[in-house]
Amino acid sequence: MRIAFAGTPEFARVALRQLLDAGFDVPLVLTQPDRPAGRGLKLQASAVKALAVERGLALAQPRSLRLDGKYPNDARAAREALEAAQLDAMVVAAYGLILPAWVLKLPVRGCLNIHASLLPRWRGAAPIHRAIEAGDTETGITIMQMDEGLDTGDMLLSERESIRSDDSTATLHDRLAALGGRLIVEALEAAACGGLVRRSQPAEGVTYAHKIDKAEAAIDWSRPAEEIERRVRAFDPFPGASFQQAGETVKLWRAAVAPQRGAPGTVLSAAEGLLRVACGDLSLDLLQLQRPGGRRVGARDFLALRSTLQVGATL
Template identity: 70%
Template structure:
C-alpha cells in the first residue's frame, strides 16, 4: 500500500515513524512551511519534515491546497506531486491546512485522520487541552474517514484512554501520539483487506475544542480551585497559567485543589505559605501552588521559589 502523509508537529511525526517502521511505502509527505523559532528566530523545519528528510522521503510544503486560493501555483504543484505519488490512501495528523475536496477524492481509499479525542466530543484544534480542562475521565484516539466537514467523518477505529489525575497536556499528548501511531497502522492493515467498517458519528454529544489563546493564560481566581488546577494541567506546556504579584507576572505550573479552607478572604489572597506550597484563596476552596516561574527564570518547586521571592500570607496574586 502506498501512503501519502500530511502532518506537521511531533504528534504527527510519531505516526509517520510508526508507518515507516511498519513497512508502508511513503512516497510523499505534506507538511507546513518552515517557521521561525528559537532565540535567533531562524527558519526551522517541522518535526515531520525532519523525519522525512532523514529517511529520504519527498516533502511538499504548500501554503495552501486550494487551487482557486491565494497560492494557486503552490496548490497546483502539490497536486502534481500527489498524482505522481500514486497513493492508495492519505494519512492526516495535525496537518494544519484544510483539505479541499480534490485532495479527499484523490486516493482510492480516501484520507484517514488521526484525531486525539473520542469523537464527536472535542472536534477541532485543541482536543487534548480541552479534555483535561473540562475534567473528562477519559479520552482516546479516533481514526476517521475524512469528509468536507470539521472532524465530522465516519469513525473507523476508536480506542479509549483514561486521563490520569496528574496528566498534563504534555504527558497526555505523548500517550495519545503513541496510541494514534499504533491505531493508524492497524487501520491501514484492515483497509488492505477490506476490513474497515465505517460508523457514522452520533449526532448527540458534539463539542468543539477551540484553539488555545494566550489570553486564556490569565488565572480567574473567582473560579473553583479544582477548575483552576485542571486548567494548569491543560495549559502545560503552553501557554501556562499566570498571575501578577508585586508587579511581576508569575507562571503557576503545578498545584493541587483543596476544596475546603478558603475562609472569608477575597479570591487571589495568599492564605498559607510553607515549603510545600503557596495556598491561594479561590472562588471555592483554595489552590496550593507547588511549582512556579518568574519572568526569565526556571520552573521551581515552591520551596526554591520562596527563597528568591518570599511571599507572605495576606498578599494577593491578581488576575
C-alpha cells in the same frame, strides 16, 4: 499500499515513524512551512519534516492547498506531486491546513485522519487540552474517514485512554500519540484486505475543542479551585497558566486543591515551602512555578526569591 502523509508536530511525527517502521510505502510527505522559533526567531523545521529528511522521503511544504486561494502556485505544485505519487490513501495527523475537496477525493481510499478524542466529543483543534480542562476521565483516538466537514467523517477505528488525575496535556499527548500511531497502522492493514467498517458519528454528544488562545492563560482566582487546577494541567506545556506578581508574569505548572477558604486571589500561606492562594470556593497550593527567563521550581525555591510575598497579598 502507497500512503501520502500530512502532518506537522510531534503528535504526527510519531504516527509517520510507525507507518514507516511497519513497512508502508510513503512516497510523499506534506508538512507546514518552516516557522520562526526561539529567541533568535530562526526558521525551524517541523517535527515531521525532520523525520522525513532523516528517512530520505520526498517532501512538500505548501502554504495552502486551495487552488483558488492566496497561494495557487503552492497548491498546484502540491497537486502535481500528489497525483504523481499514485496514492492508495493519505494519512492526516495535526497537519494544520484545511484539505479541499480535490485532496480528499484524490487517493483511491480517501484521506484518513488520526484524531485525539473519542468522536464526536471534542471535534476541532485542541481536543487534548479541552478534555483535561473539562475534567473528562477518559479520551482516546479515533481514526476517521475525512469529509469536508470539521471532524465530521465516518469513524473507522477507535480506542479509549484514561485521563489520570495528574495528567497534563504533555503527558496525555505522548500516550495518545503512541496510540494513534498504532491504530493507523491497524486501520491501513485492515483496509488493505477490506476489513474496515465505517460508522457514522452519533448526532448526540458533539462538542468543539476550540483552538487555545494565549489570552486564556491568565488565572482568574474567582473561579473554583478544581477548575483552575485542571486548566493548569491542560495548559502545560502551552500556553502555561499564569498570574501577575511583583510586575512579572509567573507561570504556574502544578497545583493542588486545598480546603482553606479566603478572598479570591489572596495569599493564605507563604512560608516553609507552602504557597497557598484562595480561589472562588476553596484554595490552591502552588507547587511548581516559573519566573520569566527562569526554570520551573518548587514553591520553596520560588518563595526564597520572593521575600516580599506575604500572607494577605493579592495576586
